[in-house]
Amino acid sequence: MYNxxxxxxxxxxxxxQFTVRNGRRKFVIIADQSGYEKAEIFTSEAAGTVPVEFxxxxxxxxxxxxxRFLLSQTMGTQFYISAAWGNAVMVFKLGVExxxxxxxxxxxxxxxxxxxxxxxxxxxxxxxxxxxESTECGHCKASLExxxxxxxxxxxxxxxxxxxxxxxxxxxS
Amino acid sequence: MFTQRLDFKxxxxxxxxxxxxxxxxxxxxxxKRLSNINCIEVTPEYRLQVEAKRRLLQEQPHIRFQSFPHTxxxxxxxxxxLIDMAIDRYPQHFEVLKDGDNWTFRNHIxxxxxxxxxxxxxxxxxxxLDYIGRHFHNDFVLMVHRDSNFYLEVGQVSYAALxxxxxxxxxxxxxxxxxxxxxxRKGDELAERVRKFLxxxxxxxxxxxxxxxxxxxxxxxxxxxMDVWEPKRSEITPExxxxxxxxxxxxxxxxxxxxxxxxxxxxxxxxxxxxxLALRQEWFDLTxxxxxxxxxxxxxxxxxxxFLPQSVEYLRRIDEERKSExxx
Numbered sequence: 001m002y003n004x005x006x007x008x009x010x011x012x013x014x015x016x017q018f019t020v021r022n023g024r025r026k027f028v029i030i031a032d033q034s035g036y037e038k039a040e041i042f043t044s045e046a047a048g049t050v051p052v053e054f055x056x057x058x059x060x061x062x063x064x065x066x067x068r069f070l071l072s073q074t075m076g077t078q079f080y081i082s083a084a085w086g087n088a089v090m091v092f093k094l095g096v097e098x099x100x101x102x103x104x105x106x107x108x109x110x111x112x113x114x115x116x117x118x119x120x121x122x123x124x125x126x127x128x129x130x131x132x133e134s135t136e137c138g139h140c141k142a143s144l145e146x147x148x149x150x151x152x153x154x155x156x157x158x159x160x161x162x163x164x165x166x167x168x169x170x171x172x173s
Numbered sequence: 174m175f176t177q178r179l180d181f182k183x184x185x186x187x188x189x190x191x192x193x194x195x196x197x198x199x200x201x202x203x204x205k206r207l208s209n210i211n212c213i214e215v216t217p218e219y220r221l222q223v224e225a226k227r228r229l230l231q232e233q234p235h236i237r238f239q240s241f242p243h244t245x246x247x248x249x250x251x252x253x254x255l256i257d258m259a260i261d262r263y264p265q266h267f268e269v270l271k272d273g274d275n276w277t278f279r280n281h282i283x284x285x286x287x288x289x290x291x292x293x294x295x296x297x298x299x300x301x302l303d304y305i306g307r308h309f310h311n312d313f314v315l316m317v318h319r320d321s322n323f324y325l326e327v328g329q330v331s332y333a334a335l336x337x338x339x340x341x342x343x344x345x346x347x348x349x350x351x352x353x354x355x356x357x358r359k360g361d362e363l364a365e366r367v368r369k370f371l372x373x374x375x376x377x378x379x380x381x382x383x384x385x386x387x388x389x390x391x392x393x394x395x396x397x398x399m400d401v402w403e404p405k406r407s408e409i410t411p412e413x414x415x416x417x418x419x420x421x422x423x424x425x426x427x428x429x430x431x432x433x434x435x436x437x438x439x440x441x442x443x444x445x446x447x448x449x450l451a452l453r454q455e456w457f458d459l460t461x462x463x464x465x466x467x468x469x470x471x472x473x474x475x476x477x478x479x480f481l482p483q484s485v486e487y488l489r490r491i492d493e494e495r496k497s498e499x500x501x
Binding site: 118153158 | 397
Protein backbone atom coordinates (compact mmCIF):
# COMPACT_ATOMS: atom_id res chain seq x y z
CA MET A 1 0.00 0.00 0.00
CA TYR A 2 1.17 3.53 -0.74
CA ASN A 3 0.74 4.61 2.89
CA UNK A 4 1.76 1.42 4.65
CA UNK A 5 4.00 1.79 7.70
CA UNK A 6 7.70 1.22 7.11
CA UNK A 7 10.41 0.35 9.60
CA UNK A 8 12.82 3.21 10.21
CA UNK A 9 15.10 4.08 13.10
CA UNK A 10 12.41 6.04 15.00
CA UNK A 11 9.50 3.68 14.28
CA UNK A 12 7.01 3.38 17.12
CA UNK A 13 7.35 -0.39 16.88
CA UNK A 14 11.04 -0.36 17.88
CA UNK A 15 11.51 -0.98 21.61
CA UNK A 16 14.45 -1.72 23.86
CA GLN A 17 12.66 -4.58 25.62
CA PHE A 18 9.61 -6.56 24.61
CA THR A 19 6.55 -6.16 26.79
CA VAL A 20 3.61 -8.50 27.30
CA ARG A 21 0.57 -7.15 25.42
CA ASN A 22 -2.53 -7.81 27.45
CA GLY A 23 -5.66 -8.86 25.63
CA ARG A 24 -3.85 -10.89 22.95
CA ARG A 25 -4.64 -14.53 22.38
CA LYS A 26 -1.22 -15.62 21.17
CA PHE A 27 2.38 -14.39 20.97
CA VAL A 28 4.60 -15.09 17.99
CA ILE A 29 8.30 -14.51 18.44
CA ILE A 30 10.44 -14.28 15.33
CA ALA A 31 14.20 -14.05 15.73
CA ASP A 32 17.41 -14.45 13.80
CA GLN A 33 20.56 -15.84 15.32
CA SER A 34 21.63 -12.46 16.76
CA GLY A 35 18.23 -11.92 18.35
CA TYR A 36 17.82 -15.37 19.79
CA GLU A 37 18.94 -14.44 23.31
CA LYS A 38 16.44 -11.55 23.63
CA ALA A 39 13.74 -13.83 22.23
CA GLU A 40 14.54 -16.53 24.74
CA ILE A 41 14.38 -14.10 27.70
CA PHE A 42 10.98 -12.84 26.56
CA THR A 43 9.71 -16.37 25.95
CA SER A 44 10.42 -17.11 29.64
CA GLU A 45 8.69 -13.89 30.74
CA ALA A 46 5.64 -14.63 28.66
CA ALA A 47 5.37 -18.25 29.73
CA GLY A 48 2.01 -19.08 31.23
CA THR A 49 0.17 -16.08 29.80
CA VAL A 50 -0.93 -17.09 26.29
CA PRO A 51 0.38 -19.68 23.82
CA VAL A 52 3.78 -18.70 22.42
CA GLU A 53 5.13 -19.82 19.06
CA PHE A 54 8.69 -19.29 17.86
CA UNK A 55 9.98 -18.92 14.31
CA UNK A 56 13.66 -18.73 13.37
CA UNK A 57 14.82 -16.43 10.56
CA UNK A 58 17.42 -18.29 8.58
CA UNK A 59 18.30 -15.40 6.28
CA UNK A 60 16.88 -12.87 3.83
CA UNK A 61 16.20 -15.70 1.36
CA UNK A 62 13.75 -17.07 3.92
CA UNK A 63 11.00 -14.62 2.88
CA UNK A 64 8.52 -17.03 1.30
CA UNK A 65 8.48 -19.36 4.32
CA UNK A 66 8.04 -16.44 6.75
CA UNK A 67 5.29 -14.96 4.61
CA ARG A 68 3.33 -18.22 4.64
CA PHE A 69 3.81 -18.44 8.40
CA LEU A 70 2.56 -14.86 8.95
CA LEU A 71 -0.47 -15.38 6.72
CA SER A 72 -1.43 -18.49 8.67
CA GLN A 73 -1.72 -16.58 11.97
CA THR A 74 -5.10 -15.61 13.35
CA MET A 75 -6.42 -12.28 14.65
CA GLY A 76 -5.46 -11.46 18.21
CA THR A 77 -1.82 -12.47 17.71
CA GLN A 78 0.97 -10.18 18.88
CA PHE A 79 4.24 -10.35 16.92
CA TYR A 80 7.71 -9.84 18.41
CA ILE A 81 10.68 -9.49 16.06
CA SER A 82 14.18 -9.75 17.50
CA ALA A 83 16.78 -9.44 14.77
CA ALA A 84 19.53 -7.48 13.09
CA TRP A 85 18.39 -4.53 10.98
CA GLY A 86 18.15 -6.24 7.57
CA ASN A 87 16.21 -9.24 8.83
CA ALA A 88 13.93 -7.08 10.98
CA VAL A 89 13.06 -4.88 7.97
CA MET A 90 12.28 -7.96 5.88
CA VAL A 91 9.96 -9.51 8.50
CA PHE A 92 8.31 -6.15 9.26
CA LYS A 93 7.54 -5.61 5.55
CA LEU A 94 6.12 -9.11 5.21
CA GLY A 95 4.01 -8.52 8.32
CA VAL A 96 2.58 -5.28 6.92
CA GLU A 97 1.88 -7.02 3.60
CA UNK A 98 0.06 -9.71 5.56
CA UNK A 99 -2.16 -7.00 7.05
CA UNK A 100 -0.56 -6.36 10.43
CA UNK A 101 -0.71 -2.89 11.98
CA UNK A 102 2.14 -1.28 13.90
CA UNK A 103 0.15 -1.88 17.07
CA UNK A 104 0.50 -5.62 16.57
CA UNK A 105 4.28 -5.60 16.20
CA UNK A 106 7.19 -4.97 18.57
CA UNK A 107 10.73 -4.94 17.22
CA UNK A 108 14.04 -5.20 19.07
CA UNK A 109 16.97 -4.35 16.80
CA UNK A 110 20.21 -6.15 17.52
CA UNK A 111 23.18 -4.03 16.49
CA UNK A 112 23.06 -0.73 14.58
CA UNK A 113 19.94 0.67 12.97
CA UNK A 114 20.06 2.01 9.44
CA UNK A 115 18.91 5.48 8.46
CA UNK A 116 18.13 6.64 4.96
CA UNK A 117 18.16 10.16 3.57
CA UNK A 118 15.99 11.25 0.66
CA UNK A 119 17.90 13.56 -1.65
CA UNK A 120 15.80 16.55 -2.70
CA UNK A 121 18.00 16.96 -5.79
CA UNK A 122 17.80 13.53 -7.40
CA UNK A 123 15.02 11.88 -5.33
CA UNK A 124 17.05 8.82 -4.40
CA UNK A 125 17.76 7.50 -0.90
CA UNK A 126 21.20 7.03 0.62
CA UNK A 127 22.03 5.03 3.74
CA UNK A 128 23.73 7.00 6.53
CA UNK A 129 25.13 6.36 10.00
CA UNK A 130 22.71 6.62 12.90
CA UNK A 131 24.00 9.94 14.25
CA UNK A 132 25.02 11.61 10.97
CA GLU A 133 23.90 15.25 10.59
CA SER A 134 24.91 15.66 6.97
CA THR A 135 25.96 13.44 4.10
CA GLU A 136 26.73 13.33 0.42
CA CYS A 137 24.06 11.83 -1.81
CA GLY A 138 25.25 8.43 -2.99
CA HIS A 139 23.69 9.05 -6.40
CA CYS A 140 24.11 12.70 -7.45
CA LYS A 141 26.80 13.65 -4.88
CA ALA A 142 24.82 16.68 -3.63
CA SER A 143 25.69 17.76 -0.08
CA LEU A 144 22.69 17.12 2.13
CA GLU A 145 21.81 18.34 5.59
CA UNK A 146 19.72 15.63 7.24
CA UNK A 147 16.45 17.06 8.49
CA UNK A 148 14.29 15.67 11.29
CA UNK A 149 11.30 14.79 9.10
CA UNK A 150 10.65 11.32 7.75
CA UNK A 151 8.47 10.31 4.81
CA UNK A 152 6.99 6.82 4.74
CA UNK A 153 6.31 7.33 1.03
CA UNK A 154 9.92 8.28 0.24
CA UNK A 155 11.28 5.94 2.95
CA UNK A 156 13.87 8.42 4.15
CA UNK A 157 14.60 11.56 6.14
CA UNK A 158 14.54 14.78 4.21
CA UNK A 159 17.95 15.74 2.82
CA UNK A 160 18.18 19.51 2.36
CA UNK A 161 20.70 20.38 -0.36
CA UNK A 162 23.40 22.87 0.58
CA UNK A 163 26.64 24.14 -0.85
CA UNK A 164 29.55 23.37 1.49
CA UNK A 165 31.65 26.36 2.56
CA UNK A 166 34.34 27.13 0.01
CA UNK A 167 32.64 25.11 -2.73
CA UNK A 168 30.39 27.66 -4.35
CA UNK A 169 28.97 26.59 -7.66
CA UNK A 170 25.93 27.26 -9.76
CA UNK A 171 23.57 24.37 -9.20
CA UNK A 172 20.52 25.70 -11.01
CA SER A 173 17.42 27.43 -9.92
CA MET B 174 15.59 26.58 -17.08
CA PHE B 175 13.07 28.63 -15.15
CA THR B 176 14.90 31.68 -13.88
CA GLN B 177 12.79 32.22 -10.76
CA ARG B 178 12.94 35.93 -11.51
CA LEU B 179 9.80 37.37 -10.03
CA ASP B 180 8.52 39.14 -13.10
CA PHE B 181 5.07 40.09 -11.89
CA LYS B 182 3.35 41.82 -9.03
CA UNK B 183 -0.24 42.57 -8.21
CA UNK B 184 -1.22 45.73 -10.06
CA UNK B 185 -4.88 45.88 -9.07
CA UNK B 186 -4.56 46.64 -5.38
CA UNK B 187 -8.28 46.18 -4.88
CA UNK B 188 -7.79 42.45 -5.49
CA UNK B 189 -4.65 42.09 -3.35
CA UNK B 190 -5.56 40.06 -0.23
CA UNK B 191 -3.73 42.27 2.25
CA UNK B 192 -3.18 40.09 5.33
CA UNK B 193 -2.84 42.38 8.33
CA UNK B 194 -5.64 43.86 10.37
CA UNK B 195 -3.59 44.94 13.36
CA UNK B 196 -0.06 46.10 14.04
CA UNK B 197 1.17 42.85 15.51
CA UNK B 198 0.81 39.37 14.11
CA UNK B 199 0.68 35.98 15.77
CA UNK B 200 -0.55 32.71 14.34
CA UNK B 201 -4.25 32.28 14.85
CA UNK B 202 -7.07 30.13 13.60
CA UNK B 203 -8.43 32.91 11.45
CA UNK B 204 -10.61 30.77 9.19
CA LYS B 205 -13.67 32.55 7.87
CA ARG B 206 -16.61 31.47 5.76
CA LEU B 207 -15.88 32.22 2.13
CA SER B 208 -18.37 34.79 0.86
CA ASN B 209 -17.82 34.22 -2.87
CA ILE B 210 -17.51 30.46 -3.20
CA ASN B 211 -16.17 30.67 -6.77
CA CYS B 212 -12.37 30.37 -6.52
CA ILE B 213 -11.59 31.20 -10.16
CA GLU B 214 -10.04 34.63 -10.65
CA VAL B 215 -8.69 36.24 -13.77
CA THR B 216 -6.45 39.05 -12.58
CA PRO B 217 -4.48 41.49 -14.78
CA GLU B 218 -1.51 39.16 -14.22
CA TYR B 219 -3.42 36.01 -15.28
CA ARG B 220 -1.49 35.35 -18.47
CA LEU B 221 1.91 36.01 -16.85
CA GLN B 222 1.19 33.81 -13.87
CA VAL B 223 -0.32 30.92 -15.82
CA GLU B 224 2.48 30.95 -18.39
CA ALA B 225 5.09 30.87 -15.61
CA LYS B 226 3.21 28.09 -13.84
CA ARG B 227 3.04 26.01 -17.01
CA ARG B 228 6.77 26.55 -17.56
CA LEU B 229 7.51 25.25 -14.07
CA LEU B 230 5.27 22.21 -14.56
CA GLN B 231 6.97 21.50 -17.87
CA GLU B 232 10.50 21.84 -16.51
CA GLN B 233 10.04 20.24 -13.09
CA PRO B 234 7.07 17.87 -13.47
CA HIS B 235 7.92 15.63 -10.52
CA ILE B 236 8.56 18.53 -8.18
CA ARG B 237 5.47 20.47 -9.19
CA PHE B 238 2.84 17.76 -9.53
CA GLN B 239 2.37 14.58 -7.56
CA SER B 240 -0.51 12.17 -7.17
CA PHE B 241 -1.35 8.61 -6.25
CA PRO B 242 -2.86 6.44 -9.00
CA HIS B 243 -6.06 5.81 -7.03
CA THR B 244 -6.93 9.54 -6.97
CA UNK B 245 -8.13 9.84 -10.58
CA UNK B 246 -11.79 9.75 -9.70
CA UNK B 247 -11.48 12.57 -7.18
CA UNK B 248 -9.33 14.51 -9.64
CA UNK B 249 -12.23 14.36 -12.10
CA UNK B 250 -14.49 15.70 -9.36
CA UNK B 251 -12.21 18.73 -8.95
CA UNK B 252 -11.87 19.04 -12.72
CA UNK B 253 -15.63 19.38 -13.14
CA UNK B 254 -15.95 21.77 -10.23
CA LEU B 255 -13.25 24.12 -11.57
CA ILE B 256 -14.67 24.11 -15.10
CA ASP B 257 -18.15 24.87 -13.77
CA MET B 258 -16.80 27.76 -11.69
CA ALA B 259 -14.74 29.13 -14.59
CA ILE B 260 -17.59 29.25 -17.10
CA ASP B 261 -19.99 30.53 -14.47
CA ARG B 262 -17.79 33.49 -13.59
CA TYR B 263 -16.02 34.15 -16.86
CA PRO B 264 -18.19 32.89 -19.76
CA GLN B 265 -16.29 35.25 -22.04
CA HIS B 266 -12.98 33.51 -21.22
CA PHE B 267 -13.92 29.85 -20.71
CA GLU B 268 -16.35 27.56 -22.47
CA VAL B 269 -17.28 23.89 -22.29
CA LEU B 270 -19.23 21.94 -24.88
CA LYS B 271 -20.70 18.66 -23.67
CA ASP B 272 -21.99 15.81 -25.80
CA GLY B 273 -22.50 13.08 -23.23
CA ASP B 274 -19.02 12.33 -21.93
CA ASN B 275 -17.40 13.92 -24.96
CA TRP B 276 -16.35 17.35 -23.78
CA THR B 277 -14.51 20.23 -25.39
CA PHE B 278 -12.97 22.82 -23.07
CA ARG B 279 -11.97 26.17 -24.46
CA ASN B 280 -9.75 28.79 -22.92
CA HIS B 281 -10.27 31.91 -25.00
CA ILE B 282 -7.55 33.88 -23.23
CA UNK B 283 -4.93 31.50 -24.62
CA UNK B 284 -6.94 30.53 -27.71
CA UNK B 285 -6.88 26.86 -26.70
CA UNK B 286 -9.44 24.12 -27.33
CA UNK B 287 -9.13 20.53 -26.06
CA UNK B 288 -11.54 17.66 -26.67
CA UNK B 289 -11.55 14.63 -24.38
CA UNK B 290 -13.77 12.01 -22.84
CA UNK B 291 -14.84 13.05 -19.36
CA UNK B 292 -13.78 10.31 -16.93
CA UNK B 293 -11.14 8.86 -19.25
CA UNK B 294 -7.75 10.25 -18.23
CA UNK B 295 -6.06 8.66 -21.24
CA UNK B 296 -7.78 11.26 -23.46
CA UNK B 297 -6.03 14.15 -21.65
CA UNK B 298 -2.37 15.14 -22.02
CA UNK B 299 -1.96 15.17 -18.21
CA UNK B 300 -3.81 13.80 -15.21
CA UNK B 301 -7.16 15.59 -14.76
CA LEU B 302 -6.11 17.97 -11.96
CA ASP B 303 -2.74 18.59 -13.59
CA TYR B 304 -4.50 19.44 -16.85
CA ILE B 305 -7.21 21.74 -15.55
CA GLY B 306 -4.84 23.32 -13.00
CA ARG B 307 -2.74 24.60 -15.90
CA HIS B 308 -5.59 26.94 -16.87
CA PHE B 309 -5.65 28.79 -13.55
CA HIS B 310 -2.92 30.57 -11.63
CA ASN B 311 -3.71 28.84 -8.32
CA ASP B 312 -2.01 25.98 -6.57
CA PHE B 313 -4.25 22.99 -5.84
CA VAL B 314 -3.79 20.44 -3.07
CA LEU B 315 -6.17 17.57 -2.47
CA MET B 316 -6.22 16.22 1.07
CA VAL B 317 -8.04 12.93 1.59
CA HIS B 318 -10.02 12.48 4.79
CA ARG B 319 -9.12 9.29 6.67
CA ASP B 320 -8.93 8.37 10.37
CA SER B 321 -9.78 11.92 11.57
CA ASN B 322 -6.89 13.29 9.56
CA PHE B 323 -6.16 14.56 6.06
CA TYR B 324 -3.54 13.07 3.74
CA LEU B 325 -1.98 14.90 0.81
CA GLU B 326 -2.70 12.67 -2.17
CA VAL B 327 -2.63 15.14 -5.06
CA GLY B 328 -0.69 18.39 -5.28
CA GLN B 329 0.01 20.88 -8.04
CA VAL B 330 2.31 23.45 -6.45
CA SER B 331 4.01 26.24 -8.33
CA TYR B 332 4.29 28.83 -5.56
CA ALA B 333 6.08 26.93 -2.84
CA ALA B 334 6.95 28.54 0.46
CA LEU B 335 9.09 25.85 2.08
CA UNK B 336 6.84 23.21 0.67
CA UNK B 337 7.22 20.46 -1.88
CA UNK B 338 4.50 18.37 -3.53
CA UNK B 339 7.12 15.73 -4.13
CA UNK B 340 8.28 15.54 -0.51
CA UNK B 341 4.92 16.07 1.17
CA UNK B 342 3.05 13.49 -0.93
CA UNK B 343 1.23 11.02 1.30
CA UNK B 344 1.83 12.98 4.50
CA UNK B 345 -0.89 13.72 7.00
CA UNK B 346 -1.89 17.27 7.89
CA UNK B 347 -0.07 16.75 11.21
CA UNK B 348 3.13 15.57 9.54
CA UNK B 349 3.14 18.48 7.11
CA UNK B 350 2.83 20.92 9.99
CA UNK B 351 5.17 19.04 12.31
CA UNK B 352 7.96 21.65 12.12
CA UNK B 353 5.66 24.51 13.03
CA UNK B 354 6.35 26.32 16.29
CA UNK B 355 2.63 26.79 16.04
CA UNK B 356 1.39 28.42 19.17
CA UNK B 357 -1.50 30.77 18.70
CA ARG B 358 -2.43 33.91 20.58
CA LYS B 359 -4.19 31.70 23.10
CA GLY B 360 -1.08 29.57 23.53
CA ASP B 361 -2.56 26.36 22.16
CA GLU B 362 -1.42 24.18 19.31
CA LEU B 363 -2.69 25.86 16.20
CA ALA B 364 -2.10 23.06 13.68
CA GLU B 365 -4.18 20.70 15.80
CA ARG B 366 -7.01 23.22 16.03
CA VAL B 367 -6.96 23.91 12.30
CA ARG B 368 -7.04 20.18 11.52
CA LYS B 369 -10.04 19.72 13.80
CA PHE B 370 -11.72 22.66 12.16
CA LEU B 371 -11.13 21.29 8.66
CA UNK B 372 -12.83 18.06 9.73
CA UNK B 373 -16.02 20.02 10.24
CA UNK B 374 -16.12 21.67 6.79
CA UNK B 375 -19.24 20.70 4.85
CA UNK B 376 -19.81 20.47 1.09
CA UNK B 377 -21.01 23.74 -0.41
CA UNK B 378 -19.71 25.77 2.55
CA UNK B 379 -16.06 26.58 1.83
CA UNK B 380 -13.82 28.47 4.26
CA UNK B 381 -10.84 30.72 3.80
CA UNK B 382 -7.81 32.08 5.60
CA UNK B 383 -4.84 34.21 4.62
CA UNK B 384 -1.22 33.24 5.08
CA UNK B 385 1.68 35.58 4.42
CA UNK B 386 5.42 35.57 4.04
CA UNK B 387 8.20 37.64 2.55
CA UNK B 388 10.01 36.50 -0.58
CA UNK B 389 13.52 37.70 -1.37
CA UNK B 390 13.81 38.08 -5.14
CA UNK B 391 12.26 34.68 -5.84
CA UNK B 392 9.09 33.28 -7.33
CA UNK B 393 9.08 30.55 -4.73
CA UNK B 394 11.30 28.72 -2.26
CA UNK B 395 11.13 24.96 -2.19
CA UNK B 396 13.33 22.35 -0.56
CA UNK B 397 14.68 21.18 -3.91
CA UNK B 398 16.44 24.48 -4.57
CA MET B 399 17.47 25.31 -1.02
CA ASP B 400 21.16 25.34 -1.99
CA VAL B 401 20.41 28.13 -4.47
CA TRP B 402 18.16 30.52 -2.58
CA GLU B 403 19.27 30.01 1.00
CA PRO B 404 22.69 31.73 0.70
CA LYS B 405 21.19 34.57 -1.34
CA ARG B 406 18.69 35.69 1.25
CA SER B 407 21.32 37.53 3.26
CA GLU B 408 22.41 39.51 0.17
CA ILE B 409 19.35 41.75 0.52
CA THR B 410 20.25 45.25 1.69
CA PRO B 411 18.08 48.11 2.94
CA GLU B 412 18.78 49.78 -0.40
CA UNK B 413 17.56 46.80 -2.46
CA UNK B 414 14.75 45.59 -0.16
CA UNK B 415 12.11 47.92 -1.61
CA UNK B 416 12.28 46.30 -5.03
CA UNK B 417 13.49 42.79 -4.24
CA UNK B 418 11.55 41.89 -1.11
CA UNK B 419 7.90 41.16 -1.73
CA UNK B 420 5.02 40.66 0.60
CA UNK B 421 3.83 37.22 -0.46
CA UNK B 422 0.20 36.61 0.39
CA UNK B 423 -1.46 33.26 0.05
CA UNK B 424 -5.23 33.26 0.15
CA UNK B 425 -6.19 29.73 1.10
CA UNK B 426 -9.65 28.37 0.29
CA UNK B 427 -10.92 25.04 1.57
CA UNK B 428 -13.64 23.06 -0.17
CA UNK B 429 -15.19 19.78 0.98
CA UNK B 430 -15.84 17.66 -2.10
CA UNK B 431 -19.28 16.05 -1.90
CA UNK B 432 -18.47 12.81 -3.70
CA UNK B 433 -14.97 11.89 -2.43
CA UNK B 434 -15.26 13.72 0.92
CA UNK B 435 -11.73 15.05 0.34
CA UNK B 436 -10.77 18.65 1.09
CA UNK B 437 -9.50 20.73 -1.81
CA UNK B 438 -7.06 23.51 -0.91
CA UNK B 439 -7.07 26.29 -3.51
CA UNK B 440 -4.22 28.73 -3.03
CA UNK B 441 -4.17 32.16 -4.60
CA UNK B 442 -0.68 33.61 -4.24
CA UNK B 443 -0.04 37.28 -4.91
CA UNK B 444 3.01 39.49 -4.48
CA UNK B 445 3.50 43.13 -3.61
CA UNK B 446 6.99 44.68 -3.49
CA UNK B 447 7.70 46.53 -0.26
CA UNK B 448 8.07 49.73 -2.25
CA UNK B 449 4.44 49.44 -3.42
CA LEU B 450 3.12 49.38 0.14
CA ALA B 451 3.39 53.16 0.14
CA LEU B 452 0.57 53.23 -2.41
CA ARG B 453 -1.72 52.59 0.54
CA GLN B 454 -0.47 54.29 3.67
CA GLU B 455 -2.54 52.06 5.95
CA TRP B 456 -0.92 48.93 4.46
CA PHE B 457 2.52 50.47 4.85
CA ASP B 458 1.93 51.35 8.51
CA LEU B 459 0.51 47.93 9.39
CA THR B 460 3.26 46.02 7.59
CA UNK B 461 6.00 48.15 9.14
CA UNK B 462 4.52 47.61 12.58
CA UNK B 463 4.07 43.82 12.09
CA UNK B 464 7.55 43.24 10.70
CA UNK B 465 9.19 45.10 13.59
CA UNK B 466 7.41 42.79 16.01
CA UNK B 467 8.07 39.33 14.51
CA UNK B 468 9.42 36.93 17.16
CA UNK B 469 12.65 35.20 16.13
CA UNK B 470 11.21 31.63 16.02
CA UNK B 471 8.50 32.84 13.65
CA UNK B 472 11.03 34.64 11.44
CA UNK B 473 13.11 31.46 11.29
CA UNK B 474 10.12 29.27 10.58
CA UNK B 475 9.00 31.54 7.76
CA UNK B 476 12.56 31.58 6.39
CA UNK B 477 12.76 35.39 6.49
CA UNK B 478 15.26 35.84 9.33
CA UNK B 479 18.27 36.54 7.03
CA PHE B 480 16.61 39.54 5.35
CA LEU B 481 14.01 40.71 7.85
CA PRO B 482 16.24 43.36 9.52
CA GLN B 483 17.14 44.85 6.12
CA SER B 484 13.46 44.92 5.16
CA VAL B 485 12.50 46.66 8.40
CA GLU B 486 15.33 49.14 7.94
CA TYR B 487 14.08 49.93 4.43
CA LEU B 488 10.59 50.59 5.79
CA ARG B 489 12.02 52.68 8.64
CA ARG B 490 13.86 54.92 6.17
CA ILE B 491 10.74 55.38 4.05
CA ASP B 492 8.74 56.16 7.16
CA GLU B 493 11.34 58.71 8.28
CA GLU B 494 11.32 60.37 4.87
CA ARG B 495 7.58 60.65 4.88
CA LYS B 496 7.49 62.09 8.37
CA SER B 497 10.13 64.71 7.58
CA GLU B 498 8.18 65.65 4.45
CA UNK B 499 5.12 66.17 6.61
CA UNK B 500 7.08 68.31 9.07
CA UNK B 501 8.14 70.71 6.29
